[in-house]
Amino acid sequence: xxxxxxxxxxxxxxxxxINTNCSYMSKILNDNGVDVKxxxxxxxxxxxxxxSIKLALQRADCILxxxxxxxxxxDVTKNCLNKMVGGKLIENKEVSxxxxxxxxxxxxxxxxxxxxxxxxxxxxxxxxxxxxxxPGMLFNxxxxxxxxxxxxxxxxxxxxxxxxxxxxxxxxxxxxxHKNIIVSGIGESxxxxxxxxxEKDVNKYNQDNKTNHFSLAYLPxxxxxxxxxxxxxxxxEELQQQMNVFLTQLKQTIQEYVVGExxxxxxxxxxxxxxxxxxxxxxxxxxxxxxxxxLITINSGASQYFKGSVVSYCNxxxxxxxSVNQDTLNTYGAVSEQTVIQMAKGAISxxxxxxxxxxxxxxxxxxxxxxxDVGTLFVCAMDNKGHYLTNTCQYTTSRENFIDRATNxxxxxxxxxxxxxx
Amino acid sequence: xxxxxxxxxxxxxxxxxINTNCSYMSKILNDNGVDVKxxxxxxxxxxxxxxSIKLALQRADCILxxxxxxxxxxDVTKNCLNKMVGGKLIENKEVSxxxxxxxxxxxxxxxxxxxxxxxxxxxxxxxxxxxxxxPGMLFNxxxxxxxxxxxxxxxxxxxxxxxxxxxxxxxxxxxxxHKNIIVSGIGESxxxxxxxxxEKDVNKYNQDNKTNHFSLAYLPxxxxxxxxxxxxxxxxEELQQQMNVFLTQLKQTIQEYVVGExxxxxxxxxxxxxxxxxxxxxxxxxxxxxxxxxLITINSGASQYFKGSVVSYCNxxxxxxxSVNQDTLNTYGAVSEQTVIQMAKGAISxxxxxxxxxxxxxxxxxxxxxxxDVGTLFVCAMDNKGHYLTNTCQYTTSRENFIDRATNxxxxxxxxxxxxxx
Numbered sequence: 081x082x083x084x085x086x087x088x089x090x091x092x093x094x095x096x097x098i099n100t101n102c103s104y105m106s107k108i109l110n111d112n113g114v115d116v117k118x119x120x121x122x123x124x125x126x127x128x129x130x131x132s133i134k135l136a137l138q139r140a141d142c143i144l145x146x147x148x149x150x151x152x153x154x155d156v157t158k159n160c161l162n163k164m165v166g167g168k169l170i171e172n173k174e175v176s177x178x179x180x181x182x183x184x185x186x187x188x189x190x191x192x193x194x195x196x197x198x199x200x201x202x203x204x205x206x207x208x209x210x211x212x213x214x215p216g217m218l219f220n221x222x223x224x225x226x227x228x229x230x231x232x233x234x235x236x237x238x239x240x241x242x243x244x245x246x247x248x249x250x251x252x253x254x255x256x257x258h259k260n261i262i263v264s265g266i267g268e269s270x271x272x273x274x275x276x277x278x279e280k281d282v283n284k285y286n287q288d289n290k291t292n293h294f295s296l297a298y299l300p301x302x303x304x305x306x307x308x309x310x311x312x313x314x315x316x317e318e319l320q321q322q323m324n325v326f327l328t329q330l331k332q333t334i335q336e337y338v339v340g341e342x343x344x345x346x347x348x349x350x351x352x353x354x355x356x357x358x359x360x361x362x363x364x365x366x367x368x369x370x371x372x373x374x375l376i377t378i379n380s381g382a383s384q385y386f387k388g389s390v391v392s393y394c395n396x397x398x399x400x401x402x403s404v405n406q407d408t409l410n411t412y413g414a415v416s417e418q419t420v421i422q423m424a425k426g427a428i429s430x431x432x433x434x435x436x437x438x439x440x441x442x443x444x445x446x447x448x449x450x451x452x453d454v455g456t457l458f459v460c461a462m463d464n465k466g467h468y469l470t471n472t473c474q475y476t477t478s479r480e481n482f483i484d485r486a487t488n489x490x491x492x493x494x495x496x497x498x499x500x501x502x
Numbered sequence: 503x504x505x506x507x508x509x510x511x512x513x514x515x516x517x518x519x520i521n522t523n524c525s526y527m528s529k530i531l532n533d534n535g536v537d538v539k540x541x542x543x544x545x546x547x548x549x550x551x552x553x554s555i556k557l558a559l560q561r562a563d564c565i566l567x568x569x570x571x572x573x574x575x576x577d578v579t580k581n582c583l584n585k586m587v588g589g590k591l592i593e594n595k596e597v598s599x600x601x602x603x604x605x606x607x608x609x610x611x612x613x614x615x616x617x618x619x620x621x622x623x624x625x626x627x628x629x630x631x632x633x634x635x636x637p638g639m640l641f642n643x644x645x646x647x648x649x650x651x652x653x654x655x656x657x658x659x660x661x662x663x664x665x666x667x668x669x670x671x672x673x674x675x676x677x678x679x680h681k682n683i684i685v686s687g688i689g690e691s692x693x694x695x696x697x698x699x700x701e702k703d704v705n706k707y708n709q710d711n712k713t714n715h716f717s718l719a720y721l722p723x724x725x726x727x728x729x730x731x732x733x734x735x736x737x738x739e740e741l742q743q744q745m746n747v748f749l750t751q752l753k754q755t756i757q758e759y760v761v762g763e764x765x766x767x768x769x770x771x772x773x774x775x776x777x778x779x780x781x782x783x784x785x786x787x788x789x790x791x792x793x794x795x796x797l798i799t800i801n802s803g804a805s806q807y808f809k810g811s812v813v814s815y816c817n818x819x820x821x822x823x824x825s826v827n828q829d830t831l832n833t834y835g836a837v838s839e840q841t842v843i844q845m846a847k848g849a850i851s852x853x854x855x856x857x858x859x860x861x862x863x864x865x866x867x868x869x870x871x872x873x874x875d876v877g878t879l880f881v882c883a884m885d886n887k888g889h890y891l892t893n894t895c896q897y898t899t900s901r902e903n904f905i906d907r908a909t910n911x912x913x914x915x916x917x918x919x920x921x922x923x924x
Contacts, residue, residue, distance in 0.1 A: 090719055091719065092528075093528055093538045093539070094529065094732075095524075095525040095526060095531075096721070096728075096730065097721070098521075098525045099520075099521060099525065102514075102521065102543070103514070103518075103519065104517060105517070106515055108517070109517075110516045117545070118543070118544060118550075119515065119541075119542070119544075120540065120541070120543075121524070121541035121542075121543075122539075122541075123539070124719075128539070135557075150690060150720060152690060152693075152694045154717065154718065188689065191691060191692070191695055193694050193695050194691045197691075213691075234903075258518075268572060269573045269616045270610070270613070270615075271574075272615050273615050279575055296575075297576045298574045298576060300572075300654065301654075308518065310516075363792075363813075368796075369798070369800070369808075370792030370794070370795030370811055370813065372792070373792030373795075373796075373813045374790075374791055374793045376791070377791025377793075377813070378901065378905060380865075380901050382791070383815055383870070387816045387818075388812065388813045388815040389811070389812070390812055390813075391799070391810045391813070393795075393799065393804070393808050393809055394809045397810045397852075400852075401810075401823070446802060479800065479801075480800055483796075
């Protein structure tokens with residue numbers, strides 16, 4: 081069975097917001113053995129919504145729609161769907177009670193506009209929305225399930241808990257297994273050459289075995305490549321056994337480049353090593369402004385090895401809290417190799433950690449009083465014995481991207497240092 | 503003229519990565535007076551790619567494709583396009599020189615797989631990729647422009663600099679103006695009621711004026727609503743004049759709720775106020791792990807008002823650096839109102855700022871030694887005269903979402919405090 085996702089909203093077509101709904105929905109569906117074949121994004125226009133649903137009915141078995149269900153005049157999805165199935169909008173008592181209590185609880189009036197949320201197409205089954213005022217709806221069109229959900233990510237995510245069981249009760253899911261191997265220190269084309277034999281073996285298996293299918297994908301991103309081995313079939317156990325065989329072969333072939341698995345990223349890879357060694361980490365951040373700490377602490381279990389960060393966004397703090405020498409700041413400036421080394425040293429001292437990383441630079445778009453070039457970066461990774469590595473770069477990019485790259489840069493430097501030491 | 507974007511990649515259909523390419527492309531095109539009408543996301547399968555391009559040729563004037571151009575076996579876009587236009591793949595000398603020097607410069611061998619990147623369909627015009635090995639391609643199919651670009655965001659973004667001028671030289675752009683008004687402290691439905699008269703005026707204008715069209719959209723998100731007024735027409739100056747008229751009316755109608763404009767978010771709104779008042783801010787973060795500092799420092803000009811952060815991911819640092827009383831930590835615990843207040847006080851003292859915010863909580867999925875409930879949050883916003891506001895919440899959500907919400911929560915609390923004081 082194939083699902084098509086239709087995300088509705090003018091904001092998606094003018095680049096005002098990033099569409100995170102489709103990736104969330106795809107992941108949940110895939111985890112449940114359901115493949116998404118198409119994602120379509122369209123604006124809040126009735127004729128385009130209708131055309132897209134009609135097209136999706138031709139090429140998919142089940143359609144999941146988000147967006148256009150708010151109480152305001154730019155939201156047209158409900159009326160459009162109602163027109164497609166015919167009939168009128170009727171008040172749903174459960175929804176109107178819920179919407180009413182939603183406003184009463186907050187001491188707000190229950191207006192006509194609020195009340196309009198409780199009116200739903202008579203030919204739909206309501207999917208209750210406990211955390212918002214727009215109900216979800218399930219339609220049966222041409223014997224296919226068509227779901228309509230709010231576009232607010234938080235409400236959609238909650239509603240998927242109701243939607244997935246309905247899909248699984250109507251369609252037979254297949255077995256889907258994805259396994260990621262994270263690789264660093266080798267380019268995509270060289271990896272591809274190394275894996276030629278492996279890929280031939282996978283192809284041969286696919287030809288010999290008609291029910292199971294394996295595929296390998298390469299996803300390069302900022303210093304690492306994620307190799308994704310995907311398997312689809314009927315028998316999960318059989319599929320898992322073969323997956324294990326292929327994984328062993330894959331890892332053996334490129335073992336010197338493997339740094340992690342599954343959802344690992346540079347921060348989790350470092351976290352696993354430090355947790356295993358019972359070692360600790362702190363950060364001293366200037367230009368990354370807390371993003372290194374954020375990337376580390378977004379992972380559960382971070383408190384096992386991460387003790388904290390000093391974000392020193394001014395010279396006083398570099399001196400006062402991180403003990404960067406005032407002479408160093410005067411002579412070499414805040415954006416210098418000398419400063420970044422002392423910042424790392426300061427973090428190790430303040431937090432009493434085994435390792436520290438530090439960053440200083442000019443994220444831009446404007447430079448500081450010293451007129452250092454925008455895009456200049458110095459990073460340092462240090463251990464508590466005083467061993468350290470530094471790196472300097474000159475980026476030509478946006479402020480946001482500079483911060484991202486600087487964060488990756490210093491974490492890769494730390495990984496290099498950590499690996500050297502065991 | 504209408505553009506369709508087609509993003510190719512299995513990783514987009516299984517939710518492995520978030521599709522940021524389409525929003526970037528849409529925004530750049532819109533800024534240049536070109537509307538995107540459809541976005542289609544499909545997997546790396548030749549027949550689906552072909553079907554999607556054929557469909558796009560029916561409903562759009564120009565097609566922008568990303569993805570599937572790498573040197574590995576899962577990338578099939580180039581072959582698929584070549585089959586559609588007919589002819590063979592030929593070596594492009596400029597590309598092969600570039601790809602070769604790309605590897606030679608890095609001291610890497612130039613292999614057969616690398617060399618394959620230089621082969622392009624003979625019936626395409628190459629769009630040079632200075633920062634990667636996969637060239638872009640421009641095809642003319644049914645007298646429509648069909649662009650194929652790499653899916654790596656960084657490379658695609660660079661290539662759009664070449665693509666946009668080609669589009670503008672073939673099609674006549676229109677005038678498009680978007681203006682955002684950021685509103686806080688009122689629900690979507692109440693806002694809609696307040697703006698009933700305004701929306702009628704907009705509709706009347708649209709009916710009376712056939713060349714210009716205005717529309718209003720509501721985008722609610724975590725405590726704020728972005729009102730987007732969009733205008734499309736032929737004459738930019740005339741459009742801008744009418745936009746100003748509507749903007750004045752809109753702001754007057756809801757003035758007590760307006761907190762910002764354009765790309766403002768809670769962090770930039772606070773930043774503008776503090777810059778204007780020449781006041782400063784610091785943060786003391788436990789559960790948000792540096793994300794509050796990150797959200798502040800991602801905005802250019804942050805160094806004007808932001809002095810730094812202490813991320814105290816362990817009790818020692820709360821005590822040692824932020825001077826949280828050891829008795830308080832022992833009696834009430836690190837996750838308590840008492841601790842969060844002292845953290846804010848500590849930050850004001852360390853950084854010598856006018857304001858500080860602090861966070862402590864259990865982001866989960868596991869709790870700490872004190873067995874405080876996962877999802878518990880305490881936040882505080884304080885000024886340097888000792889006035890403060892606190893807030894506590896209990897969230898049932900993912901670690902990532904908890905951190906996001908905690909960050910928004912404390913920044914809204916700060917805005918409340920800041921607004922009280924002037």
